[in-house]
Amino acid sequence: MAFVRTTSSGTSHASPGELYRDLPRRPGAVPGLWAHQSEMLKTFTSHANKPDVALELPTGTGKTLTGLLIAEWTRRRRRARVIYACPTQQLARQVAVAAYREGIDTAVLVGRHTEWPDPAHTAYEAADAIAVTTYSSIFNSRPRLAAADLILFDDAHAGEQYVGEAYSVDIGRWRCPFEYTTVLEAIAPALDGVFLERLRDEQPDPSIGNDVRLVVPLRQPGMVNKLDGALRSFSAPHSYRYAMIRAGLASCLVYVAYSGILIRPYLPPTHQNHLFSGARQRVYLSATLGEGGELERAFGRAGILRLEQPDESTAPRYGRRFFVFPEFVEGADPAGLSRAVVAEAGKALILAPRTEIAMADASALAQPGWPVWGIDQVAEGMGAFARLDHGVCGLAARYDGLDLPGDACRAVALDGVPDQDNLQERFLQSRARAGAALASRVRTRVIQGAGRCTRGPGDTAIVLVLSADLSRYLTRPEVVAALDSELQAELRFGRENSQVATDRDVLSNVRAFLHQDTDESWRTQAEPALTDYRHEMPQHMPDGTAALSSCVEEEIQAWAAATIGAWGDASRHAHEVARLAGTGGSATAGYRAYWLYLEAVWADQAAEQTNDAGGRAAAQGLVQRAEQVMGLGSWVRQMAPLPAMQRSALSAVDAVAVNTVATALSAGVNQGKVRRRLGEMHDGLDQRDPSKYEPALTQLGELVGATASKPPTAGRCDSMWCWGNELWLALEAKSDHEPTGVVPHKDIRQANDQLRLLATDRGVDTAPTDSATILISPKPGIHDDGIKGAECHVHLIAPSTMAEVAFDVGSAWEELLTKSADRTVPELRRLVGDTFTARGVLPSQIHERLTHDPVAAKGA
Template sequence: MALELPTGTGKTLPGLVIANWIRITRTARVAYACPTQQLAQQVAKVAAREGVPAVTLVGSHSLWSTLDKAAYEAAEAVAVTTYNTIFNSNPHLAVPELLLFDDAHAGEQYVGEQYAIHIRRSKNEKAYSDLLDVVAPAIDGIPLQRLRDYTPDPGMYRSARLVIPLRQPEMVSRLDAVLAQLPAPWTFRYSMIRDVIPSCMVYVSYGSILIRPVIPPTSANPVFTQAAQRIYLSATLGDGGELERAFGRPAITRVALPSTTPTPRSGRRFFVFPELAEVTDPVELARSIVLSAGKALILAPDTNTAISTARELAQPGWPVLGIDDVEGGMEGFAALPNAVCGLAARYDGLDLPGDHCRAVVLDGKPDADNLQERFLSQNVRAGAALAERVRTRVVQGAGRCTRGPNDWAVVIVMGSDLTTYMVRPETRQNLDPELQAEIEFGIQNSRRTSEVEILDNVGTFLRQDDSWRIDAEPIITELRNGATVTPPAGSKALAAAVKDEVEACALAGMGEWKEASARANEAALKLGKGGDALRGYRSFWLYLAAVWADQAGTVTTDHTLRQSALAYRAQAEAAAKPSMWIRELAPLPSSQPQALSSASAVAVAAVAARLQSTSIPKVAALTAETLSALRERKPTVYEPALTKLGFMLGADAQKPPGSGRCDSTWCWDHQLWLAIDAKSDHEPAGLVPQKDIRQAGDQLRLLKADRQAADIPPDSATVIVSPKPAVDPTGAAGAEPHVHVIHPDGVLALAEAAARAWDALASKRAGLKESQLRELVADHFSQEGLLPEQVRDRLTANPVASR
């Protein structure tokens, strides 16, 4: 069962009371598991203070005290331990009657990583290279070349590609052979997944490779499964089955707080959004706020971001601490008069109450804790399936410096992705009313506010003087009273599907491919009831159903199963639209070569014809001029380059006539249209205004009139190009679903890919027949992500409309 004990209620003491009561009344062994050794030490201190007999069993079992181990096994004391003491290849903890998990909402991070092999290129180039060689046959030529280059490609660094070894000739055995040769600590992780290697996914980026099953096979762990009872203590139980996915359990009974329970107060937070303010440098504003607070905790999704931001926000001479400095506890940081501490993915379990720290910086949206999350979020667009864990990380991170009802701290929100996420009304509506009010108050006092005003407000807040109590608190109270909590979109369908997801992965791990496919399809059917919010995640499970059905057909020589696999794959691709992630994967062995779509055929024919009529020097001039112009902010330079880019992409590209029109339209016959509305001269701060969003909503209808078309082609879109970090929430609420926003860097990356393709094709076209040139164009454009549907996919990752 899972018990909801929100931040501010003090989960440790109730957890210890339950643990000790079970130990005494049943004369039972009880283990209390924490995510990290640092948290285990904190729990042990609370147990000692409250008189609960407890022993700490963490780290290597060979170093455990014999007396402590004996006290636990004799049920004379509660064993305080860590997740990885339980979830490892050879757990030495005697099976408990009760196994209690603290901070269970962080389970995906601390359980999933035990069933995964993560190879960082920077730390083990040979292992990375060996694994890349194994999966290379499933990756297209140009992306593979970039992965192998010594010079990092920014796009490959930020992205993640999926490889499924199961349906590639001999790839499973080759993968297993390479993993078996890895030294410690990977040896232990390999032991965890050795029996389920055929069902594992491989995620590849320039910086690392991750091998793991979709859901960890925890049922094979004796300490976990043989415990008579498992209790999960969570700050938020969620509505979408996140606990089940994290711990690999098909069902967990939830005991939520009664509706009559008062919302616990965990102190007051003043949110500041530097990128919404009227400032020239958001980082400098954040730095000034940290100076006012005296110190700050910086939390980011990755170590590089955490440390680089910490260094940027520190004053000269201030210590900059990292994970190695605080692994044993936060006391050293808390004792310093001035300091910053940058930590990666540590949104839970850090207690900095009172004057220990009055500022926390959240830098970057925590939706890519690992490559599987990155792939699901960016490629599959399954954000709704990840929403619960992202929301929990943000909430937990924001509360690290407010540990009691009378505490207070500034929360600085940095990064355009996190800023955009938090200003969206649908994000805030899922939070408790108090936090909704604090964030809304922060947005109101950051938007179009000068640096002087913000720093003055921060000073008033940090002093907690009468001005704050008289002027600010009544507004927050009013906002809280008017707030309502709305369940996330698709949460019921996610909860309904989780049992089938867990069982499908367990069956795949046992090689029961036919049954695994059926369960995956059943999960997809239930996810379908979640509507558009779960389309991407549904496509992922349909594709797994296809892979496993194809494997079952091969093993059993059942042709009907292989036909089912093709049907599942077709359903997956339909559900994924407009995303094209499935077409980037290696085809199933039973698949026929896929023909170009109508829009892609139009683009390929146009590009081939344009290349034939353009000399190599003119191609070089065109690509250079286009790239140069798209690096500018001046509209008179930037906007014409959009039409040149559309020309290079094989579209009928032009600047539409008349006032109030977008800056370029790209039309691939009547198959797909894109309207590009450039706001390159926007300042990189604040919000895309409502008037720009409203104007964008008309562009496809106006284009339809221009072309005298009966209708607008399906999946057509309007794209606002702006460097601003977020859009006006009022505009987002009324935006049409075809309107999207992208940073100019995204358009530039598209142009760079088009320039590479044109330069390469120009040098290879000599002596080719028209059909051969078209085939070459199709191949290069597909691998560079330049076919019309791929272009739409690249430009429409961020819809403006609230969902």
């Protein structure tokens, strides 16, 4: 017979933790709350009426259940609608399954709103069930969900990717060639002729692939209207995205690269979304909250209250990872070693920023006969992959929400630094040198990716670090120090056991790690070392973190004002952002310059509207200030001038180079001889033999107007480039290095001395400001001792970077040889200046291109 009960007035629970005890849980539910979950729920209860609350619960510590309990408690207590938002449909379904086990009713509303099940939609609107949906159901031009009392965002640390994407028109060159060309023509007047010509070429040249430029349509005559006309003509999906930003198009920025064009505001104007901003409360669940305002920037909300883990000791330790760096194993074949490690593990998940990289790696790592899967095979969840005996699965930019616990998968491979998820990130990271504002976001992606196969305290998994750039990233002191102590210890142990090992040693260690049930060596040798390392390595936030946190509220207000065209207010808030960012010193100088430039643009627009000549002059001064803050090779110089503004004069070092080259041209050059020199230079830089490579470096230096030579005295650098007493570059070429292993400590010690020796040779006390030593090596990383001992002027580049510079120098000289005839010296100076600027080979620009990767910790 059916169960019966008498009428009850219902139960009111004082907290989500109290509610948990009364839920009608099903088989498979968690056996009970961990102490840290109970503490977090208790803390949340005391802040249940705050408008924006963030909860930090690291991966594998019960974040989903905590969020579900808050959502269900709020729904029952307030008899109100509650939304639980996830980044993807797959994650939304996972949450619904977890809720079902715990006895919590949900309404899964994902995909097209026209296909939402009526019973589920009705249950949400009646507040009978929690709506489980995706971010995209909230952040679109016409949200179809009824207003909610509470919106809870799971994996909020990934918010920028999913919220920012909603307020972006992203046009891929190969995916949308017509749209790319149409937008390029609309913004063409703001791009210099050479860059524009290179963008229009059917095939990319060797150096343009890494270049990304910023265009601000606001202060280019008629450009906002032209851009609007272009974007209005596009069909879905671009039309949907454009609807999100059209009202504020004048405030949007355009990032341009050969691969695509991105149009978006820097921060998403979420205050215009009534579903989001109208909720009584927004709760953000995150594996890491960050310290520099990343969460606020991602969601466009100021004043988010952070509830960090009350007592770290009550949280379970996530599973154990053994990091393996095949690139660091001297003399090994990294691809072969990686494949052997995956064979030992029996299965692997591969994560990379782009699909083509992930799938290429998956194919390369799979053993004969193993299935190679991609997103299509796991779109509904990872369950089918977990059930495979063997296989590999390659996924792009999926650093969150994939659960492969226990023996479901024992290896995850990471390829590439996920610091350029879109062109805005790429510009800030590579050109504006404002990576400090992205640092937490990038670290979190790596941390989350590394934890996909260690979901619980007892899980163990290999983490393969596949690429040279990611291997190098995970050795940088400022990156490592910002991680929690446990992860710092795992990384240090993994690096050390890759740097000093043979491939046989690595495989032996992998077997010991994977078979701890039968092999005691990991427990007796590795674990004690990891414990010692953990105690030696406290967590330290990077320099500039406090400054970035202090300015985020002003950033949000600045963009809100710009979105509605209140340019005067926008510029005043931008001024405060730049001032506060300046308190971070060199760590946030790039970010400060970025906001100084925005302040200049908005101030210039406001001054034009009020016919304020003084205001326009001040705006032009701000542009010059931004350039000064950025220093040598500033991206600001490549920006289209504000109306009526002249381009800045060449810096002193650039003037030295331009005068040297112009003088040589005016004296007459043998075109055939110059072209032979260019050919010899390119041939030499293609060689590994130092006797061929080093003279080619000196030829390259001479072609960019430097006094270049190989110092004759023993112990000196392989080539020196000196532009008077304005700037020196000492080049240490290790072209004969093998492309595996790490640069040894002795090479760093040698590089440390080069500027001092050069100063002695030239009879001065010290090298000019900003002078640098450039270590050229194909090795993917630096020995730990070398990193600790490096001086701040020492930088590492790959030979390919120097080859790109040489390509651009060759292109510049071909243009000079074609156009220099019958010109006066002043005309030649203008020609050389314009040509070198367009190709990025002025000394200041070369300095920028060669100093992206300091060996020492930033700020050391």
